[in-house]
Amino acid sequence: xxxxxxxxxxxFLIGTAGVVTSAATGLPALAEGDATALPDYVSWKxxxxxxxxxxxxxxxxxxxxxxxxxxxxxxLYVRNxxxxxxxxxxxxxxxxxxxxxxxxxxxSMTLGQLKTMGIETVVCVxxxxxxxxxxxxxEASGTQWGVGxxxxxxxxxxxxRTVIEAMGGAGDDLPWLTGTGGEVIPEGIPAETIQVERxxxxxxxxxxxxxxxxxxxxxxxxxxxxLRLIVPGYYxxxxxxxxxKLAFTAEESSAKIQQSGYRIRPVGEKGAPSQPSMFEMNVxxxxxxxxxxxxxxKVQIHGVALGGVSAVSxxxxxxxxxxxWTEASFIGPDLGEYAWRPFVLGVDLPAGDHVxxxxxxxxxxxxxxxxxxxxxxxxxxxGWRAHAVTVTVA
Amino acid sequence: xxxxxxxxxxxFLIGTAGVVTSAATGLPALAEGDATALPDYVSWKxxxxxxxxxxxxxxxxxxxxxxxxxxxxxxLYVRNxxxxxxxxxxxxxxxxxxxxxxxxxxxSMTLGQLKTMGIETVVCVxxxxxxxxxxxxxEASGTQWGVGxxxxxxxxxxxxRTVIEAMGGAGDDLPWLTGTGGEVIPEGIPAETIQVERxxxxxxxxxxxxxxxxxxxxxxxxxxxxLRLIVPGYYxxxxxxxxxKLAFTAEESSAKIQQSGYRIRPVGEKGAPSQPSMFEMNVxxxxxxxxxxxxxxKVQIHGVALGGVSAVSxxxxxxxxxxxWTEASFIGPDLGEYAWRPFVLGVDLPAGDHVxxxxxxxxxxxxxxxxxxxxxxxxxxxGWRAHAVTVTVA
Numbered sequence: 001x002x003x004x005x006x007x008x009x010x011x012f013l014i015g016t017a018g019v020v021t022s023a024a025t026g027l028p029a030l031a032e033g034d035a036t037a038l039p040d041y042v043s044w045k046x047x048x049x050x051x052x053x054x055x056x057x058x059x060x061x062x063x064x065x066x067x068x069x070x071x072x073x074x075x076l077y078v079r080n081x082x083x084x085x086x087x088x089x090x091x092x093x094x095x096x097x098x099x100x101x102x103x104x105x106x107x108s109m110t111l112g113q114l115k116t117m118g119i120e121t122v123v124c125v126x127x128x129x130x131x132x133x134x135x136x137x138x139e140a141s142g143t144q145w146g147v148g149x150x151x152x153x154x155x156x157x158x159x160x161r162t163v164i165e166a167m168g169g170a171g172d173d174l175p176w177l178t179g180t181g182g183e184v185i186p187e188g189i190p191a192e193t194i195q196v197e198r199x200x201x202x203x204x205x206x207x208x209x210x211x212x213x214x215x216x217x218x219x220x221x222x223x224x225x226x227l228r229l230i231v232p233g234y235y236x237x238x239x240x241x242x243x244x245k246l247a248f249t250a251e252e253s254s255a256k257i258q259q260s261g262y263r264i265r266p267v268g269e270k271g272a273p274s275q276p277s278m279f280e281m282n283v284x285x286x287x288x289x290x291x292x293x294x295x296x297x298k299v300q301i302h303g304v305a306l307g308g309v310s311a312v313s314x315x316x317x318x319x320x321x322x323x324x325w326t327e328a329s330f331i332g333p334d335l336g337e338y339a340w341r342p343f344v345l346g347v348d349l350p351a352g353d354h355v356x357x358x359x360x361x362x363x364x365x366x367x368x369x370x371x372x373x374x375x376x377x378x379x380x381x382x383g384w385r386a387h388a389v390t391v392t393v394a
Numbered sequence: 395x396x397x398x399x400x401x402x403x404x405x406f407l408i409g410t411a412g413v414v415t416s417a418a419t420g421l422p423a424l425a426e427g428d429a430t431a432l433p434d435y436v437s438w439k440x441x442x443x444x445x446x447x448x449x450x451x452x453x454x455x456x457x458x459x460x461x462x463x464x465x466x467x468x469x470l471y472v473r474n475x476x477x478x479x480x481x482x483x484x485x486x487x488x489x490x491x492x493x494x495x496x497x498x499x500x501x502s503m504t505l506g507q508l509k510t511m512g513i514e515t516v517v518c519v520x521x522x523x524x525x526x527x528x529x530x531x532x533e534a535s536g537t538q539w540g541v542g543x544x545x546x547x548x549x550x551x552x553x554x555r556t557v558i559e560a561m562g563g564a565g566d567d568l569p570w571l572t573g574t575g576g577e578v579i580p581e582g583i584p585a586e587t588i589q590v591e592r593x594x595x596x597x598x599x600x601x602x603x604x605x606x607x608x609x610x611x612x613x614x615x616x617x618x619x620x621l622r623l624i625v626p627g628y629y630x631x632x633x634x635x636x637x638x639k640l641a642f643t644a645e646e647s648s649a650k651i652q653q654s655g656y657r658i659r660p661v662g663e664k665g666a667p668s669q670p671s672m673f674e675m676n677v678x679x680x681x682x683x684x685x686x687x688x689x690x691x692k693v694q695i696h697g698v699a700l701g702g703v704s705a706v707s708x709x710x711x712x713x714x715x716x717x718x719w720t721e722a723s724f725i726g727p728d729l730g731e732y733a734w735r736p737f738v739l740g741v742d743l744p745a746g747d748h749v750x751x752x753x754x755x756x757x758x759x760x761x762x763x764x765x766x767x768x769x770x771x772x773x774x775x776x777g778w779r780a781h782a783v784t785v786t787v788a
Binding site: 066067068069070073075115116117119121122123154156215217295297298299302331332333339342344346 | 462464465466467469509512513517548550607609611691692693696725726727728729730736738740
């Protein structure tokens with residue numbers, strides 16, 4: 001077993017079921033002995049392909065990401081800001097209600113009604129803002145994700161635009177689209193301190209959907225079923241689970257998760273509304289195999305690449321730690337600009353250690369940097385060097 | 395519950411777990427009481443989305459096909475000509491051996507070796523030749539499939555061309571590519587009477603792959619893992635499971651399944667090599683919802699459409715039993731010419747009964763016919779009228 005260079009050793013070991021870290025989220029960490037146990041609400045996950053960090057945080061193993069077109073639901077990462085609601089809400093899915101606001105004719109609708117309005121499917125990367133946190137050198141709080149807080153998922157639902165048009169359109173001067181999650185707020189806790197409510201620029205309405213299916217099946221409770229707001233190209237937190245309200249608003253949500261949470265700022269600074277919010281994902285890629293060792297002869301170096309909000313257009317691979325780069329090939333059909341694309345490059349590697357790296361470029365011309373500046377919460381790492389792996393060929 | 399028009403009542407009921415029919419395959423039928431029980435080797439299937447016909451034949455429920463981009467593995471149909479081999483063969487997948495013949499330098503390779511040669515993913519429809527058998531009026535033997543012996547699947551493996559080129563290319567004057575399945579032939583039974591060995595025109599090598607993953611996971615035993623030959627655009631039987639030999643040959647396989655099985659001929663005639671073999675799929679579509687009833691107001695008529703060996707290019711829907719047609723919209727990304735595309739059309743349906751039909755056209759200009767001529771084994775039904783559904787709006 002080889003440790004990834006530049007990776008905090010205490011945090012992440014390839015191929016293990018993960019090291020238990022205390023949750024910095026106020027949620028209980030798992031007991032030591034439960035490191036590999038799947039929590040009940042995700043007992044249907046494939047224990048062989050996930051790393052259980054805490055009850056609310058499961059990561060897909062890097063090797064299990066393979067060269068996948070779509071991430072199987074039972075391998076997809078889980079990150080819940082609050083415990084999932086009771087599974088009673090998925091017992092009668094079509095009865096789920098969502099309230100709309102900031103439109104000409106505000107109303108509530110059931111999921112059953114939404115299903116009569118339109119059907120669209122979008123494939124997009126779902127990725128936690130903190131994916132790659134373990135690659136930062138500073139000690140940032142939060143789950144120490146490697147690469148596995150990301151997956152490529154097909155979402156089916158009704159376009160938000162279709163629903164809003166049916167309600168007469170958005171009101172004037174309401175630049176934010178605010179989604180409110182249906183998690184239960186315990187009595188005695190002020191809602192805005194923990195409520196999952198996120199505002200995104202209203203123009204994303206053009207590509208957002210209200211989804212009831214994930215990978216061809218009703219969305220599991222752990223992933224936000226019965227109804228989830230999907231904002232393609234945006235970090236996971238903006239894809240509000242159990243969405244119970246969607247409104248065009250004059251201001252961003254007053255919830256802590258919007259005002260000070262998920263903000264990029266220098267290490268040591270507190271979060272504030274003036275700082276950039278974790279909205280658009282950046283261009284990124286990583287190798288998913290081989291990760292530690294290979295036999296001499298031909299080796300298929302493979303991985304996944306995403307463009308963020310602009311389609312990934314080029315992927316290069318280096319077998320010498322970034323000294324030289326060779327363009328690799330994408331695998332399979334293009335699933336759209338917000339999807340990831342698996343890639344592969346066949347190479348002959350002589351015996352010895354090799355540092356393998358990948359570097360993606362998107363249609364807007366953005367290329368992964370070699371390194372990234374640290375930020376307090378260790379969000380958005382897309383530096384290619386930290387994502388490199390050292391492979392021993394024998 | 396409404397019976398589909400033109401459908402043999404005794405054979406197929408919408409929304410039920412299926413009527414137990416005696417298997418005409420020589421394999422034991424399930425006892426009456428086991429109609430909904432999943433056989434052990436497919437205990438991981440979603441019992442809510444499949445119809446269990448026999449131990450070797452499971453169908454996806456029509457409603458469960460929805461408007462899916464890919465068919466979830468746990469809903470995908472199963473049709474085994476012989477019982478699956480022991481699950482020992484998937485305990486050490488990389489050790490699986492396949493022998494190659496009819497090439498310049500014939501050799502055997504393990505799956506582990508194949509994985510070093512290349513990686514490709516192709517999405518294609520997997521469909522049993524007998525899908526739609528229940529829509530024929532004559533009494534054909536075999537499982538009485540409705541529409542659910544079909545799914546859209548992502549297969550990952552190495553292109554056959556890549557492997558053959560590494561062996562110096564195919565020999566001259568060998569027009570067939572013959573794959574041999576790894577099912578165990580019981581002692582005392584002449585192999586060619588039951589051996590699953592299929593020959594296809596050698597030129598399909600250009601698009602065939604030797605697959606080890608299905609929908610991003612190692613291929614389950616029931617679906618041909620550890621290694622399956624995938625021939626995009628060809629009926630299911632040609633996609634040999636547990637493939638243990640692949641050879642370019644001068645003649646078609648002498649196995650019964652090739653010589654007389656899977657041949658199109660008039661009702662009452664025996665199978666013979668002179669008859670057309672079930673190779674290329676034809677253009678086809680069907681509605682997957684609504685199937686029986688709907689509330690007044692807007693209704694999203696949705697289904698799936700495939701082009702066969704030429705990409706599906708147009709899909710029309712009729713709400714008046716085929717008197718008039720309206721072009722519907724495809725849903726989500728195009729997964730390639732051998733994949734199906736979900737489609738949708740939003741309509742207002744007044745109270746009353748409505749016969750809903752769909753009709754696909756492919757890039758080659760082929761359109762689904764209204765009706766099809768019967769054939770002895772009831773293969774390849776793609777008539778739009780029999781696939782129509784009557785929906786009661788109230």
